[in-house]
Amino acid sequence: MALVRTSKGTSSDSKTFRGYRHDVFLSFRGDTRKTFTDHLYTALNNAGFNTFRDDDELERGEDIKPGLQKAIGLSRTSVVVFSKEYASSRWCLDELVLILERKRTTSDHVVLPVFYDVDPSDMRKQTGSIGKAFARHQKTQSPKKVKGWREAVAEVADLAGMVLQADGYESKFIKEIVKVVGDKLSRTPLSVEPNLIGIESQVEDINLWLQDGSTDVGILVVYGMSGIGKTTIAKHVYNSNFRSFEGSSFIENIRETADRPNGLVKIQKQLLSDILNGREVKIHGVSEGLIKIERALSSRRVLLVLDDVDHMDQLDAVLKMKDQFYSGSKILITTRRDRLLKAHQVTKVHKVGTLYYNGSLELFSWHAFHQDHPLRGYMEYSKKIVHYCDGLPLALKVLGSSLSGESIDVWESALEKLKVIPNGEIMKKLRISYDSLQDDHDRKLFLHIACFLIGRSKSHIVRILDRCDFCTIVGIQNLLDRCLVTIDGCNNVQMHDLIRDMGREIVNHESEEPGKRTRLWCHKDSFEVLKEKNGTEKIQGLVLDMHMHPANSSINTNKTVLETNAFERMHNLQLLRLSHVRLDGCYADFPTGLRWLCWLQFPLDSIPIDFSLEKVVFLEMQYSSLRQVFKGTKFLPLLKILDVSHSHGLTEIMDFSQCPSLEELILVDCTSLIVVHESIGNLERLVYLNMKNCKNLRMLPKSICMLKSLETLILSGCSNLDEFPLEMMQRMESLKVLKTDGIPIRDVWLETSSSILSYFPCSLVTLNLSRCSLSDDAFRGDLSNLSSIQRLYLDENPICTLPVFIKGLMKLNHLSFLDCTKLESLMGLPKVHKAMDSVAMNLGGCISLKKITHQSGLQANALMGCNYNLVEWEYLYKLEPIDIVDVEMIKLLSLFNIGSMPAIRMNPSYVNPPDRLSPVQGLYQFGIFSTFFVGNEVPGRFSYKSAKSSISFVVPLLPATHRIQGLNIFATYATKENSNNHYYGMERSIMTKVSNKSKGLKWIYAPIFYGIPGEGEDMIWLSHWRMESETILQCGDQVVVLVADGFAEQFRVKEFGVELVQEHRNNMMISTQHNTKSDPHYPFVIGGDLSRWEHKPGIYFLGFSKEFVENNYNMINRLIMDADEEDTGKEEGQEGEPDYTIARMRAASNNCSLGGWKVLLTAAGLFFTLALVVRSSISQKKKRQ
DSSP states (O other): OOOOOOOOOOGGGGTTTTGGGGEEEEEOOOOGGTTTTHHHHHHHHHOOEEEEEEHHHTTTTOHHHHHHHHHHEEEEEEEEEEETGGGGHHHHHHHHHHHHHHHHOOOEEEEEEEOOOOOOOHHHTTTTHHHHHHHHHHHHHOOOHHHHHHHHHHHHHTOOOOOOOOTTOHHHHHHHHHHHHHHHHHHHOOOOSOOOOOHHHHHHHHHHHSSOOOOSSSEEEEEETSSSSHHHHHHHHHHHHHHGEEEEEEEHHHHHTTTTTTTTHHHHHHHHHHHHTTTTOOOSSSSHHHHHHHHSSSSEEEEEEEEEESSSSHHHHHHGGGSSSTOEEEEEEEEEOSSOOOOOOEEEEEEEOOOOHHHHHHHHHHHHSSSOOOTOHHHHHHHHHHHTTTHHHHHHHHHHHHHHTOHHHHHHHHHHHHHHSSHHHHHHHHHHHHHHHSSSSHHHHHHHHIIIISBBHEEEEEEEHHHOOOHHHHHHHHHTTSSEEEETTBBBBOOOHHHHHHHHHHHHTSSSSGGSEEEEEEEEHHHHHHHHOOOOOOOOOOEGGGGGGOTSSSTTTOOOEEGGGGGGGGGTTTTEEEOOOOOOOOGGOOOOOOOOEETTTOOOOBBBSSOOOOOSEEEOOOOOOSBSSSSSSOOOTTOOEEEEETTTOOOOOOGGGOOOOOOEOOOTTTTTTTOGGGGGOOOTOOOOETTOTTTTOOOOOOOGGOOOOEHHEEEHTTTTTBBGGGGGGGOOOOOEEEEOTTTOHHHHHHHHGGGGGGGGGGOOOOEEEETTTOOOOGOOOOOOTTTOOEEEOOTTTTOOOOGGGGOOTTTOOOOOOOTTTOOEEEEEEOOOOOOOOOEEOOOTTTTOOEEEEESSOOSSSSEOOOOOTOOETTEEEEEEEGGGHHHHHHHHHHOOOGOOOOOOHHHOOTSOOOEEEEEOOEEEEEEEEEEEEEESSSSOOOOOSSSSSSSSEOOOOOTTEEEEEEEEEEEEEOTTTTOSSSSSOOOOOOEEEEEEETTEEEEEOOOOSEEETTTOEEEEEEEEOOOTTTOOOOTTTEEEEEEEEETTOOOOEEEEEEEEEEEEGGGGGSSSSSTTTTTTTSSSEEEEEEGGGGBBBTEEEOOOOHHHHOHHHHHHHHHHHHHSSSOOOTTTOOOOOOEEEEBBBSSSSSOOOOOOOBBBBOOOOOOOOOOOEEEEEOOOOOOHH
């Protein structure tokens, strides 16, 4: 996103700079008015800084709050002079609160604290004269007001400020202040456009890196394709952080500047001018500039942003002496190049991704309609354009702005034009990366991929294009480096649609006549060239799908027959992809240089013998009418990949001795194929053999065991195999992937079914035995040959327990038991490492599964569904009927009438099927015990109850004989009107948040199961939080507790309450349920190791996935903010809230009365959704390739 940089302001233009009237707002107490502050005020004005102080600027009788607020809002910086009497003034403290509000809402407002005759530590700790002042305020002001003042003083005291030493000279001190103010005002923020969509999640990690306090000189690279917002992100983080450094510089458009005469010297001059506060530095050459940069940057901690860098010489002109930079300096680089710097040179890398659909629609709407959603009547057109832009901010902005204010007719016409001619402004920006490629080799490679090979396997592309005289591997790497292509999780080469369009537009500009272009990618152009037979030797590649013609075309695509001699003049044709094309004529006229022939729906029953395919590397004829590949023999010396999948009439395959180079053979769904030619054993290079769903295949040749190079063998769905050379399989020493799912092993290998696995080669990494009718006895015996397995599928087998051999699989990254309906337990699961492309375990449809335990620690996530009986999952949760819950817990929560509790509905559905009632349960999770039951009478007594608000209190001092045990929390809730009472998903519809503000810790917890109140019913959630470690909760800590409904908005919390629980040290409860190694959830309990859930420093999202927290930035921020931190917007006169005193605290073994707890009430409303470690899903059989 290219934005204009704001020019630097000076004292002379400060009055008009961005609408400000004042350079400095001076905040001070009257005890310094005529002395120090007066001298400082005079010095600031003499230096040319327009300075505001209240006695000069406020009109007599003007209300203090609006007047001050306006003055602060019109000032670029605030200087706060802390003196001994500052905190004794209500006026000063109100002023300070306003200054901080301004700082929070405006990133460019600077606050500079000046400590005059006062110790900064007294301000931070609020001791000495400051503490005495607050003690006096406590008697006359509301607790909320005093709390706000205290927090404001503490916050400002923590900022980097200036301290007058006891033996210091005031005049010298004032000069230093004026210099610092000048430095800060000369460094202005950059202009960043409004309505930045999704910026918070993009900049969060970068801000944390900039603020990490490290003394190392760090480099962070922000990279991504053109127009994706790299510069905007860099400007945003620069504005948020540059004042935290002693010097800063943002150098924009380095690529363009460096290409101009003396460009690198100009870059050096701007850097030095920024760091030296505008001072001009003469530089006669790059080497001289490096020396001067080293001197300037070796003595101060700086933030450098180098925008749009694409060559190392540009970086060397600034960073060659990086080792001499001052410690703690940070360098942020934006680039289109992924590998601009080597890994050891970079501290951190941040890849910028495209926007999601909702964000794209919002950004487009701001530019097209000047609001966050489309106007009525424009929604469908907006959706089409957003889909076309595919999340690229540049395209969304350009097209939105170009269509703003236009009629629907214009929108329709613009959409039709985009289908044929891409937007020139967007193409020009995207072409920068293409033009920056090193040579024509990489440019031609890019155009081949853009026109023909997007979505293809990288290994296939390498084989094809290597035979076209490309150095494909290094070429693709260069394209990756410039973000022109990506590699997805399946190792396929992908390309953004607009980059694809840019490449194809380059080809279109080669000639007005399609027949004279190098690549024919447009089906209409290809058809016209073949019909008119005006192709030329220029054509290197052609694609034609007869079904891609417009619906209103006069061409009957099913009957149109083209002629083979239309290809006669295309002597350089290497890449040909046809679909539903019928050709008539002699194939001897066909070009002889084809490397890739893809002909879907090939209409003949065999490939003509005169079809010259001697140079073909990849032959694809899926969905063909072939009955045999060739009539007779055809020598194909270079053929590496043969794919005739879905050729349902194919009855026999070729003699493989005629294609000695074959590496991949793909025969998927060839349902008429009965046998495979014995010569397959001669294919010494064959690494991949896929015969999935060849349902009539009866036998495999014994020679298959001779395939020494074979790595993947897929026999899935070959359900009629009568014979398989099992004993010979061990000789396949390279076999890594074996898929036999859907083969009834007991029928095929009846005599050896109990030991079938022992015949598999020890090289296996992936093994699929789904639907093989294997019971527990099939997995007995010595199966050490399978110790290398990483992915194991046992779906739909009648097993009851975890096969013993799985416990020894230490390399697992995926384990699937989908629809194993007889599976009852998984005891001693090994660690399953989550793979990049899937969840770690699939337990969907295991309706009999009751218990899961692990060898070590909680595993990565699992796919769940219909697990109605799963009541215990080690380290995650345990669910048991209330009547067998630990007696001490029952007493602790006063649950004395458990026998009379009616059954309830519980969520989620994988525990109980919809509408099935279950007895009241006790849930153990993260060291928290919960139970849900119908009613509105809460057992026991609670210290405080609230209908709407959070509860805040300070933990009182306990007698020496007692200690804190934890918190009891209850909530009464009901189903909201008009909510869907018949479906409850995995949103976790109710939650509790406990904050220890004194220690900076927060726990956000939503129970994995919860009760669903019926119509007209109230449900009670009663929980005990074990928090007996002093690192968690101790006397003097300020605690805030909140219970609220969740993101689904299904429930209405009617009332909740909290009670602090203590116990006598000589009579501590004995329990195996909490905070000990016998706890089934240890170590993942409060007070244990919860680092797995600490997705933000000091904040524990109990049960939330890291991905959810990262992808829902705004919602999470609302969730973690304490209600008393928010602006409640109360009118004046409502500030004085009543003091509530909690007069009683429940003791587990001994009641004692303690008073003096302060309770603060603040409005709260939080909505959230929860991504579990356990993901729910509709149980279904997963299709696998």
